[in-house]
Amino acid sequence: MRMAELVVYGIVLGSIIALGAIGLTLVYGILRFANFAHGDLMAGGAYVALFIVTGFLAWIGVPDTTFAPLSFGWRMLIAFPISMLAVGSLAILFDRLLYRKLRIERSGAVILAISALGVAFIVRMIILIIWGADSLFYRPGVLRPALELPLEVKIRPDQILILGVVFILVSLLYVFLQKTKMGKAMRATADNMELARISGIDTERVIIWTWGIGGGLAAAGGILYGIDVQLHPYMGWNFLLPLFAATILGSIGNMYGALVGGLVIGVAQQVSTAFLPPTYKPAVAFVIMIAVLLLRPQGIFGGSHR
Amino acid sequence: MRKGISYVPQVDNVFPSLTIQENLQMGAFIRNDDYGRRLEEVYTLFPILREREKQKVARLSGGQRQMVAMGRALMLDPQILLLDEPSAGLAPVLVSTIFEKIKEINATGVAIVIVEQNAREALKMADYGYVLAMGRNVLEDSGEALLADGEVARLYLGG
Numbered sequence: 001m002r003m004a005e006l007v008v009y010g011i012v013l014g015s016i017i018a019l020g021a022i023g024l025t026l027v028y029g030i031l032r033f034a035n036f037a038h039g040d041l042m043a044g045g046a047y048v049a050l051f052i053v054t055g056f057l058a059w060i061g062v063p064d065t066t067f068a069p070l071s072f073g074w075r076m077l078i079a080f081p082i083s084m085l086a087v088g089s090l091a092i093l094f095d096r097l098l099y100r101k102l103r104i105e106r107s108g109a110v111i112l113a114i115s116a117l118g119v120a121f122i123v124r125m126i127i128l129i130i131w132g133a134d135s136l137f138y139r140p141g142v143l144r145p146a147l148e149l150p151l152e153v154k155i156r157p158d159q160i161l162i163l164g165v166v167f168i169l170v171s172l173l174y175v176f177l178q179k180t181k182m183g184k185a186m187r188a189t190a191d192n193m194e195l196a197r198i199s200g201i202d203t204e205r206v207i208i209w210t211w212g213i214g215g216g217l218a219a220a221g222g223i224l225y226g227i228d229v230q231l232h233p234y235m236g237w238n239f240l241l242p243l244f245a246a247t248i249l250g251s252i253g254n255m256y257g258a259l260v261g262g263l264v265i266g267v268a269q270q271v272s273t274a275f276l277p278p279t280y281k282p283a284v285a286f287v288i289m290i291a292v293l294l295l296r297p298q299g300i301f302g303g304s305h306r
Numbered sequence: 307m308r309k310g311i312s313y314v315p316q317v318d319n320v321f322p323s324l325t326i327q328e329n330l331q332m333g334a335f336i337r338n339d340d341y342g343r344r345l346e347e348v349y350t351l352f353p354i355l356r357e358r359e360k361q362k363v364a365r366l367s368g369g370q371r372q373m374v375a376m377g378r379a380l381m382l383d384p385q386i387l388l389l390d391e392p393s394a395g396l397a398p399v400l401v402s403t404i405f406e407k408i409k410e411i412n413a414t415g416v417a418i419v420i421v422e423q424n425a426r427e428a429l430k431m432a433d434y435g436y437v438l439a440m441g442r443n444v445l446e447d448s449g450e451a452l453l454a455d456g457e458v459a460r461l462y463l464g465g
Contacts, residue, residue: 192321
């Protein structure tokens with residue numbers, strides 16, 4: 001049954017979309033700001049990891065061996081957290097240099113959105129200048145055999161690992177938001193920034209944490225997509241529509257909604273390929289987004305308060 | 307705030323998606339010491355909050371939210387508590403409960419400044435009152451004296 005396989009692939013794609021959508025929704029929840037550069041942060045993360053894997057780690061002589069059934073090895077294991085840190089820092093840097101200044105000047109939502117679009121172009125053009133317009137792989141030529149699961153589902157070990165990594169990252173974020181002081185302060189600030197300030201919460205620090213986490217998760221999503229499929233300078237741009245569809249579907253600002261929304265959009269996109277040419281995948285996300293906006297603009301997890 | 311002044315706004319004065327306990331914790335955000343004892347004191351003042359500490363504030367009634375808001379502000383053990391219209395939007399029976407609580411807080415040694423449209427109730431318990439008209443201080447006296455003042459009653463207390 002091909003449908004079962006498409007659903008599984010959809011869950012893999014959806015979990016990657018969810019990593020981006022969670023960051024997007026966190027940033028929106030705190031800053032009320034639609035970050036059109038979020039997809040390109042994902043691409044940025046993928047390419048930073050590529051630089052570390054094929055450039056830096058090759059140069060210092062880390063062996064290029066792979067972990068048995070997986071398509072990557074030590075190099076990726078090292079590059080993954082470094083790239084998350086790098087993109088998290090980059091997101092914070094853009095906030096300090098650009099968005100924060102616009103916030104202080106009380107710029108409107110349109111100006112913020114356009115400047116985010118500008119950031120997106122900058123990141124994309126840097127990728128194009130350095131790596132060119134071709135698709136790239138972390139490890140070209142590696143065999144990627146698939147495992148045979150029941151219901152004729154073929155899945156690569158890489159894809160199982162992707163699901164595991166997303167599960168771990170989302171669990172860590174959950175614990176952070178629920179149990180730590182900074183996590184609670186983030187939720188409080190998303191609820192009501194004015195009151196958070198009155199209560200003595202350092203909202204600028206909350207904003208820095210939010211960008212750091214959003215950027216880090218975006219990088220993770222981009223790398224996992226690079227491992228699963230390939231790297232492409234326009235991958236971030238192509239992710240933007242599914243990211244927003246997932247965020248809106250799961251109610252903007254709601255992290256758990258973004259997770260569910262990401263999975264729904266991922267599955268819908270993959271299942272659609274049974275009926276439509278794969279080039280229509282973005283259209284599927286777009287149709288879902290329009291339908292949600294028309295029928296239930298507050299999303300499926302729309303809060304009752306306020 | 308570090309000087310011991312806490313403020314409770316009139317509206318949007320709680321974090322609805324956080325639990326009661328988390329709301330109170332946020333009130334103590336700038337405290338780096340152990341605020342457990344202060345939490346106990348606030349719970350003693352508002353026992354209902356202890357009972358429901360794990361509940362989300364979004365599901366509470368207006369009166370309970372007002373208690374959460376005051377509890378949050380009290381977490382820093384302030385010397386002065388500013389309350390903006392604490393009775394606004396509350397049912398009359400709750401208004402007296404809230405005013406009772408305000409008196410209890412005052413008895414613990416916290417000075418309280420209230421801006422209140424329910425002037426008669428507020429003046430009854432106030433030590434000192436100011437009547438503001440058009441943003442200017444037109445009258446000041448003890449709460450009792452203002453209540454007894456015929457002009458104040460006629461102009462501001464509705465006869």
